[in-house]
Amino acid sequence: MQDIKKTGVLKGTFIFSSLNDAEIDELAGLSFERTFAANEFIFHEGDAPDSLYIIAQGQVKVVKYSSQGKEFIVAFFSSGEMFGEVAVFQNRHYPASVQTATETRVLGIRRRDFLSFLADHPEISLKIINVLSGRLRDAQNRLRDLAGERVEQRLARTMLMLSARIGSALPFTRQELADMSGTTTETAIRFMANLKERGVIRSTRGKIIILDEVKLKLLSEGPPQV
Amino acid sequence: MQDIKKTGVLKGTFIFSSLNDAEIDELAGLSFERTFAANEFIFHEGDAPDSLYIIAQGQVKVVKYSSQGKEFIVAFFSSGEMFGEVAVFQNRHYPASVQTATETRVLGIRRRDFLSFLADHPEISLKIINVLSGRLRDAQNRLRDLAGERVEQRLARTMLMLSARIGSALPFTRQELADMSGTTTETAIRFMANLKERGVIRSTRGKIIILDEVKLKLLSEGPPQV
DNA sequence: CGCCTATTTGAAAACCGTCAAAGTATGTGG
DNA sequence: CCACATACTTTGACGGTTTTCAAATAGGCG
DSSP, X not given: OHHHHHHHHHHTSTTTTTSOHHHXXXXXXXXXXXXXXXXXXXXXXXXXXXXXXXXXXXXXXXXXXOTTOOEEEEEEEETTXXXXXXXXXXXXXXXXXXXXXSSEEEEEEEHHXXXXXXXXXXXXXXXXXXXXXXXXXXXXXXXXXXXXSOHHXXXXXXXXXXXXXXXXXXXXXXXXXXXXHTSOHHHHHHHHHHHHHXXXXXXXXXXXXXXOHHHHHHHHTXXXXX | OHHHHHHHHHHTSTTTXXXXXXXXXXXXXXXXXXXXXXXXXXXXXXXXXXXXXXXXXXXXXXEEEOTXXXXXXXXXXXXXXXXXXXXXXXXXXXXXXXXXXXXXXXXXXXHHHHHHHHHHOXXXXXXXXXXXXXXXXXXXXXXXXHHHSOHHHHHHHHHHHHHHHHOSEEOOOHHHHHHHHTSOHHHHHHHHHHHHHTTSEEEETTEEEESOHHHHHHHHTOSOOO
């Protein structure tokens, strides 16, 4: 019964969707299941690279902390997405911590098991290269934003990036948005209040709904060139 | 004669060093050679993903521009390193521009040629996954720094990262250092003047030499916790 | 020697973070 | 069902870090 569920989860991922039933079964056999409550840590930055994980249900945030303890959200992942893979492939400690946002069920696959599976299924490598390429592209865009854009543009871009992935209803608090954009809660609030006045967004506690994506896009481009 | 050189270049890369002579020859046959003067662009952000490149000789910088035209240096690469691969694997436009820093000779491999070579040599995929993982790790560290650290720490960390890769003599101007750290030339100069006074670095025009890496590391950790 | 680029310095101001305090949803336990 | 705790949101004032602008100096290459 559990195995049936596992195979369904694996089939639903971008990376493994191309495998046939026998291969999915094999992979499911290698995996183990774990469940976490909301706000639990699945692993911490610096831990040994034991396993990589695939989200069966729920959401997690990937976080790093500055030298002063300020949190920065590197990424948000939900069902069907993989995390912890960078550490596994390089056999080095995890580069970030992963914390659940809601109650979350994950499939874990141990490092050695996954690497040997990968050796037998080279087409999966190409999928992984694709996923990593996309993440690198995102990371470089965010680097450029953090280095060169003002807070307003960064916040607008963060919201646009999120809405492109999960739709116009963003289930995030202002603090989370700030932690993704490299600013503070207060600054995020001030900016959001501004957007609300102008009818660009609507919001309730812990949720932001984008009403006018066009205006938001204009804002993300910066002030009209002088 | 040219082909001999090509094979030597390919053998000298992390990614292809494990191939045997016949395989190297095959790959060399697929590649083409191009030479650029200093400060020429090899491709621009947004160009179609024609080829990926390997540096035979010279150095390049990977740059992106903010909405206000400010330059941000995503990475520096030198002999034996690969660039343009993200676009090739995803078959999407290049995510950044690449400009030579010195006179540079590169080997290019066309997208289709490389993908078919990769299909026949799955072990290379694992190497590429390793390279991409490392770059992702770096990018995430820099994101955390840009989001959470002060300019002084960012500059110190940039210098430490560079010195770990290329040694304690850094062939960069203050402007380049600023463009890697997400700050301005003037701010970088002020900080460097400070470091010079304290004997942490020595510098001539366009070059910085780290004298006291321990002090620099302390600085990169931020002010002593109060 | 002259030009171009890199480095330097100073002053003013903008942006944004910090601190403090209060109001407002949401859920929990009694 | 209400009271309370908790977390999220809001607002204001202040100040510091960093950018911006301007102008001058100095190093290296042709």
